[in-house]
Structure formats: C-alpha cells, structure tokens
Amino acid sequence: FDTQSNEQSTWVRIPQNQNIYGLTFMGDMIFEKPLGRSRTPMAIIPYVAAGTFNDRENQNQENRLKVGADAKLSIGNSMNLDVTVNPDFSQVEVDDQVTNLSRFEVGLPEKRQFFIDNNDLFADFGGARDANPFFSRRIGIAKDTAGNTIENPILGGVRLSGKLNPKFRLGFFNIHTQKDEANEIPAFNNTMLALQHVVFARSNIGFYFINRVAFGSDDFITREERFNRVLGVDYNLISVDNLWNGRFYLHRSFQPDVSGKDLSTGASLNYNSRFYGGFTDWAYIGENFRSDLGFIRRDDIVKGTTGFSRTFWPENSYFNNHRFQVVAQQIWSPSLDMQLTDYTFRGSWEARFRDQSQAEVQWRSQYTYLFDSFDPTGSDGIELPAGSDYYYNTIRLGYGSDRRRIFSFRGQSTIGDFFNGQRLSIEAGATVRIQPKAFLSMQVNYDQITLPEPYSSADIWLIVPRIEITFSRSLFWSTLIQYSNQRDNLGINTRLQWRFAPLSDLFLVYTDNYYVDTFSPKVRSINLKVTYWLNI
Template sequence: MKDILFFITLFLAVQSFSQTTKKSVFVNYIEKPIILDANLNEEVWQNSKGASGFWQYFPLDSIQAKQQATIKFLFDDDNLYVGIKVNALANDFIIPSLRRDFSAGGSDNITLLFDTFNDGTNAFIFGTNPFGIKREMLLSGGGSELRGFTMAWDTKWKCKTAIKEDHYVAEMIIPLSAFKYREGETKWRFNSYQFDTQDNVRNTWVNIPQNQFIFNLAYMGEMIFEKPLGQSKTPVSIIPYVNTITAKDFENDISKTDLKFGGDAKFTIGNSLNLDVTINPDFSQVEVDQQVTNLTRFEISLPERRQFFIENSDLFADFGNNRDSNPFFSRRIGIAQDANGNIIESNIIGGVRLSGKVNNDLRVGLLTMQTAEDIKNEIPTVNNAVITLQQKVFKRSNISVMFINKQATKEYDFLADEDKYNRIIGLDYRLASEDNTWVGKYFLHKSFSQGVKDKNYSVGFSTQYFDRDFNVRLSGVYVGDNYESDLGFLRRTDIFKITPKIERTFWPIESTIQKHSFSITPIFIWKPDLNFKNSDYAVISRWKANFKNTGEFTAEMYNRFTYLFSAFDPTGTDEAIALPIDSSYKYTTVSLGYRSDKRKTLSYQIEPSIGTFFNGEKYSFEANLAWRIQPKFSGSLQINYDKINLPYPYPDASIWLIGPKIDLTFNKSIFWSTFIQYSSQQKNIGVNTRLQWRFAPLSDLFIVYNDNYFSNSFTPRFKSLNLKLTYWLNI
C-alpha cells in the first residue's frame, strides 16, 4: 500500500512539474547570414534543436498534435532567422489567395507570436502559408479579444517556402529592426499556432485551453538568446506619395482635378520607441468601408484602416468602453461638420506620433495632428492631441492615464464659445490574471468644455471570470449628461447601464459537436437625470454549438424594451410619421444562424430572424456566400434584407443591402479587387474597384475608381479616379 501511495504521489508530482515548467527554445548566434532558399540544409540549422512538441488546440486540447511542426531560430546582429518544417498528411493544402495579410481561418498556415518585452500584453506576429504568402500583425490587450489584432501594420521581411510530399518548409529572415525590444535582452516570450485543414486540427506549441483564444499571450514559452541583443540598427523609413485625382460631384455640379503629394517618415528612438511623421497625408488607396443597415437610433462605428494610426493604436484607442464611452476614436480626425450640419472631409495638414516602450513596464503615446480650416464651410483649423502613459502592474495588468485635447487654434466669428475646445482626462485599470482566468476593465474620465461644470464624468467597470465550463461577467457604465468627447465615440449620454452575463459550456465526448454553450445576457439602461427612468432593456438568451468540421450553429432570443424620449422612425422612410415621443414598446425577436465549414470551396453563413419590432413586426434575413478558385480568385456575396411592417399610420419598409465582392490575385505582387454595394436605406449604389501593383517591398502603384449612383433612379451621384504611387525607402 505504501508503494502504491509512493508511485501515485510521484506521478502527481511529475504531472504537476510538467504542467508548470515553461517550454523554451534556444536561439543560436551566427556570424554569417544564411541563404534564403527554404532548404534548411546549412550546418547551423542542423545544429539547432528548435521548438517542437506541439499540442492540439482544436478539436481537443489535451493531446499532442498528430502532425508535428518544428521551428528553429538563429540570429546575428541584424536579423532573426526562422526555419520551419510543418508535417502534413499530404500536400493538398488550402491557399485561398495570394494576397498578403490573409486570414488564418479556413486555410493552411503557421503563425509566430513574439512578446519581446515579456509583459504578456503585446506581441509582434509573423506568419506564412505553404505558398510563402506573408502576414504580419500587432496584438494588444493580452490576446483576450479579437479586436486586439491590428492587421493593417506592415514591415519589411523575407520569406520563402517549399512544398514537399508530406510537409512544407518555410524559411524567414526578419530584421531585428522590425521588432521593438530592450537592448541587452536575452529572453523573449514566444508561441506559435498552426492550422491544418487536411486533418482539420489547430495546434499550438504551448498548450492552450480551448476556453482561451488560440493567440492568448498568457500561455507562452521562452526564446533564450545565446548572447544579449544589441541596439537595433533601425533605418529611417521615408514613404513619399504622389496622387492625381479627377472627380465629379453630380449632386452639387462640381468637378475637380488635383495633384497631391506628401508622405510619411518613420524613425526609431532607441530600440523601443516609434516616431511617425506625416505631411499632407492621403488615404485614397484605403479600402472602402463596408456599409451596414442601421435600424437603431444611434451612430455606427467603423474600424480604422489608415496606416498612420495603426502601430501601438491600443495606447490611444483602448480607453473607456468601446461601445458606449470611447474617449478617442481616430476616425474623428479628418472629418468635420459644415455650416449645414453635414459631415464632410477635413484635410489633415500633418501630424506627429510617438509611441512605444520607455522600459519593460512603461509605455508612452503622444499624438498631435493639425487639420486645415475651411472658411466656406465654417470649419476651423483644429489641433487634435493625445497624451497617454501605461504602466504595467503585477504580472499582466496595467494602469493607464490619458489627456485628450481638441482645440481650434485660431479665432473665428462663426465659432461658438462652447465649440472652441474639448478636453478629457482619464484613468484606466486593465486587469489580467496570469492565466487569464480573471480579466477586467475599470475607468474614470472627466471632460472639460467651456461653460460645463457638472455631469461631465464617465465611469465604467467590468469584471469577468471564465474557465473551461463557466463564463461570468459583471459590468456597467455611467455617462453623464454633459460628458463630451469630440474625438471619441459616444452613442448617447445620461445613461447608467449594466451588462451582466452568465454562460455554461459543455464538452461532449463522442459527438459531431465539439462544444456547445447556453448563455443569458441581460442589459438594462436607466436615465439618471430622469429619476433613473428605465429607458431600455434587452435580455439575450443564446445557445451556440461548434461542430468538429468547424461549422457553427446559433439560436438566439432577444426580449427588448424601448422608451422613446424623442420621435423615431425605425424604417428611415422619407417624410414618414415617426413613432411618437414618450412612448414605450416591448418586442421579441428569435433568430437562427448557421456558418458552414470554411475549408470548402463554397462556404456560407445564414441568419434568418422573425419577431415583433416596436409596435409592429419584422422579418430579417442575412447571408454571406464565399467562393474560391484557389489561389487566384475569391468572391463573396453579402445579402441583408429587413421587412418591417408597422400599423397605420406608420410606414412599412423593405430594406436591402447587397454587396458582391471579387478579389483577383494574379501573383504575389498584382491584385485587383472590386466591391459593389447596393443600399436601399442610403439610396446608393456604389462601385469601388482597386488595382494594386506592389513593385517593390511595401511600395505600391494604386489605380482606384469610385462610382456612386442614386439607387431609385440610377442617376450618377459621384465619380472619382485616383492614380497613387507610394514608395517605401529605407535610409
């Protein structure tokens, strides 16, 4: 009996040690650069042990990967060299596109995550697929949220691959200047994840539980460098552009032909701070926004796509509550309201942005941008400035302070006193436990505008616990009636809102369902200035099932209440009778959704819903179809339909949003995409077609054509043709 107890104790001790000991990989120093040929036949590669022993993440997270990958590292004074071998059942790989920065889902690829400051909060990401298509991203927020990805970030590096009968090989050369790190560092945190479509599995080097995202930075091993890293020899990057445009505004009978030039410059201060400068920036090559149907009373936020605002964007954008009280929303810079209340473009004269690490625990962000005056439209010249500091506390948490200032820099007769400036100071604390079981966000912000002295606070809290079986959240936000954020995103003021959630997840042993969950999310909103009158509530009940073939099924029921403090027409019909002020409505919607296996040549996502809507009824149907002829053609079709029936004398409506998109990647350098959007709500048919030739690394020639028509008469609204040349020069 004693012997049995001894062996049980020894077994448990070994198991405990194996689960807590960090995995590590050694990075050898070399004197001579390797040849980039995807052979890995140099002696230095043969002598490198590498990172192996991948774990399966999907469909199970408790066994070793069937098809293993091995990742080897070398470095010299200038570059990090990566050699990768990924085993596979065969060479029948899925490669949907030849375009850079591809999405990982539904394709074969391997991705590397580097936490260079060992803070468990931010990471540089590099990845490739069997065809050698590159992708690089930044990750913030510890990998706890999908929105932590910044896919618009670009940097120069090299990659070559070779496909064999039962595996593929990738060889990378990544300049150390592409990373930010502390001089003298000998260790980075590292992990890797790999998608295998033939085996239908996803694997990770460090074992990650499935209740966490596959890119969560709480679960990482270590890269140990043979000698301390030196000072990064980062070049100065100059990125000039020239853009010629010809445009016709048919609504206002205005024609325009113009030649613009300007550019960006990127500097590195030390090894860890970025200094970005832009003069007369032009964003005409940025992909057009995807339109949405808005049946709410509130503004819709759209993601930032402009390169200048991308790197370290979390330092500026992650304050407050992104849905109800976000004090800084970079898309506000470059737009303004004219004398008639219309939102129009406001030219940016220039800007400077300093961001990054001061040391391993302290990050800093400074931004200032000046927009031009437009006397004709009564738009002043304005300085937009943000200062942020973020200090790491404990293992993975941080505390941040920020100051935001938007201020007219000249006096104007048309400018009211209350519009001369808007300022915000704030304090945020982000909680992230070592294993990411506990996460949270807590903030206090105060705004300053001329003549405003009270009710100018915004306060929020969120505490969330999630393990393999339970996800429990308690959160809320208060926004004072006089709280203003000219550079932020606010849906409305004078609210106190709570959003608790409880979710239970089940893991079937033998089933086509990989996991399924039940959740209830009640959302209640009160108006503090009206004796805490309940203005809205929604109780969301959801069952969600994930299948082993990567498909997904969702059933939802929304029970809603809305009190209207102002008249509102939910159909958006011109000159219609709106639902009256001081009226209240209870309504319920039921929806079913299914997303098919993305690995298939033809995949789809559908979601029909039906129920009551204010004092009437609504039927909706959403669908997205995707088709590929790999690797050069991919197409998609988005369809949204809303049928609203309200009792007389209120209007009925049939609202359509249709958006076909075609993407042709002729090779790794020439891409052509066309996006057509028809919106009956916005009465617009838009065509955006863009030809891109990447003639040198991160250097492009764009030809962009935009065409817009009134959907009810098909008469032209606006047309433009842009020819833009950018060149990335390192000096």
C-alpha cells in the same frame, strides 16, 4: 494547424477555452547572447496623387494634384516616430455600408494605416461600446453646414509610440486639420498622450489626456467648439491564468461653460473557465461628458449588463462544444430620477460542430423608451412620438458552414416584434476561395419592417459583392460593389495595386456612386497614386 483533422498544436500549453492567438500564454524566447542595439533606420515615403472628382448632382468638377510624405524613425528597438505631411488616403478601401435600424450612430472600423499602427495604445480606454474616449475616425472627418459628413483634410501630424521598457508603454500624437471656411469648419489641433504600465503579474494601469483645440476666431466657431479636453485613468485586471479579467475606469471631460455631470466611469469583471463563464459590466456617463475624439453613443445613462454561460464538451459526438448563455441589460436615466429607459434579456444556444460549422438559436425580449421621435425604417416617414415606449420579442436562427472549404456560406434570420410593428430580417453570405488567385464573396441583407398606419413600412436591401484577384506577387485587383436602398446609394469601388518595389506601390482607384431609385449619377472619382519607400 492541421485543418484536415481539425487539430491545433501549440508550443506551450493553452487551456482549451482560451484564445490561441492571444499573448497570454506565449512562451519566452531566451537567446544565448544579447541581441544588442539595432541601428537607427529611417524611412521616408513620399507620394504623388493625381485625380479627377466629379460631383454630378451639384455640377462641380475639379482636377486635383496632391504631394505629401510620411517618415518613420526607429528610436532604439521598441519606439517608433511617425511623421505625416499632407497625407492622402485615396487608396484606402471605402467604408462598408451597413443597414442601421437603431437610433444611434454606427462606429465603422479604422482603415487608414497611419492610425492603425499601435492603435490599441490609444483606443483601448473606457468602455468599447458605450464610452470610448478616443475613436480615430473622428480625425479628418467633419460635418458641413447641412449636417452631412465630409472629409476634413489633415495638414500633418506626428506620432510616437512603443515601449520605454518591458513594462512601460508610451503613446503620443499631434495632428492638425485644415480650416474649411466654406463649410464653417475651423482648423483643429488634436493631441493625445497615453501611458500604460504593467502592475502585478499581468495587469496594467493606463493614463491618457486628450486635447482638441479650435484655431482662429471666426464667427462660425461657437464657444463650445473652442476646446474639448478629456482626462482619464484605467485599471485593467488580467489574472495569471486568464480566468479573470476586468476593467475599472474614471474619465472626466472639460469644455467651456460646463461644470458638473461631466464624468464617465465604469467597471467590468469577466470569468472564463472551460465549463463556466460570467461577466458583469456597469457604466455611468454624465449628461455633460463629451469627447469630441471619442465614440459616445449616448450620455446621461447608468447601464448594467450581466451574463452567465455554461459550455459542454461532449465526447464521441457531432459537437465540438455547445453553450447556453443568458444576458440581462438595463439602462436608467439619472436626470429622470433613474427612470428605466431600456432593457434587454436574451437567452441563446450556440454550437460548434466537429466539421467547424456553427449554429445559433437566440430569443430576445426588449423594452425601449423614446426620448426623441424616431422612424424605425429610416425612410423619412412619420416618426414614432417622443415619450412613447415599446415592448417587443424576437427570435433569431443562424448557421455557418465550414469556412475551411473552398466554398462556404452563412445565414441567419430574425423574426418578431419591432417597436409597434413586425420585423423579418434575413442575412446571407457566401465566399469562394480559389487559392492563391481569387477570393469572391457575396453578402445579402433583407429587412422587412411592417408598421401600422399611418407609419411607414419598408423593404430594406443591402447587397454587397466583392472580388479580390491576385495576378502575381506584385499585382493585385479588388472591386467592391455596395447597393443600399436605405442610403439610396449604389457604390462601386475598384482598385488596382502594383507593388513595383519593396513597400512601394502604384494605385489606380475608380469610385462611382448612383442614386438607386432613379439610377441617376451622384459622385465619380478617379485617382492615381504612387508611393515610394526610401531607407536612409
């Protein structure tokens, strides 16, 4: 990459419209002699974590000492066995807070290393947005008796993943979580088997089985919580030249006292050439389909999305390329005689300039039918009634500067209708890179929701400064501050990491949270964790 001249050079020819980071067009490295079998290394990574936790709202303070270990064993050259006992994730950076103006749950990315390794083998089934049967964030998180999301500690687990041969991948895990009787959370055993085999030139067929079983016979375990099993098969189409790709899947769930309408199925097809692009994506999710370890935003839908795009590559212009795109999406409810419940039509123009800056203009027209009452501001005000429907239009403008520069910025604004009112949204961000010592960033989101009386209006702020400092090759410090008045939380997370030996670390993590309206304290914790990598 020659960033000064904006030139990219590759070993093998990659078409200009294709992803330069993907494996599609990689060449084959052929060695003069076979590499032979490696020895079978084994690593044990014990840890000790000590900390203090203070729930100042409920006047609950406790000191914690936790000991556990991970183990890694290479089986041949392409398989890995991972074992974890009493894992601790206190050193993992806290989740990014987001402003949620939708009716649905937000899927946050996985940050725990045990679940990240080879995660695509388990998570790449179904439809990523609407019908993902496995979402690793479900493991180790549960709801308490008040419906709040809390940690559900993992007692231990094993994971086997890798290649059995150049065309056959295998993934298996079994993870057991702890019983929490005070919060009426049973112990769960979570198992998944995933298989993937290459067919034809580059396509593959995948199979998976998920089994989640509750242990014990406590009175607080409902019958429907006893078990949830999901079985599915996916066919992933990838053409030799990568112009065509698609997915076809059929999944079924099994749970107590449920029969029928328990399927999730879909098909998608994408075409991507230098000048033209198009896709169609269809999904059906039955009202009884359930995956306790998945991310299913809503059930009882038939969803269809289709889009077309035209890309231009002008010569001797300020543009590197620019693109026009139109996308239409409809959602119907099978249980209501295929009533149309949502539609979105959007048209957009996107441009990439020679200096690597970007611009976008988008117009969107939407229709929404509310099955349940809903407060668009998320402020516990008077809710829009169930059974009502709304038509609204918005326009969005966005610009991002050249990210190669020491200082870069981005911003976008959305204005238009929002249910029965108006919306003005402004998102802005800036970064400063002082290589190799520091990375500084600031994100500011502002949403003004104006609804007619008697419904609530709101000014929603999300402010997120971030600081990352590299003192040396072994000493690092990062701080994340998040202010969200929608969540009524000001969170501070600061972490000092000392890598005192190869792959061995000492972490000191301080976390503090406050209510923003009264600036009164909520929860504070300080954790010290030491991990050490032992090769055997």
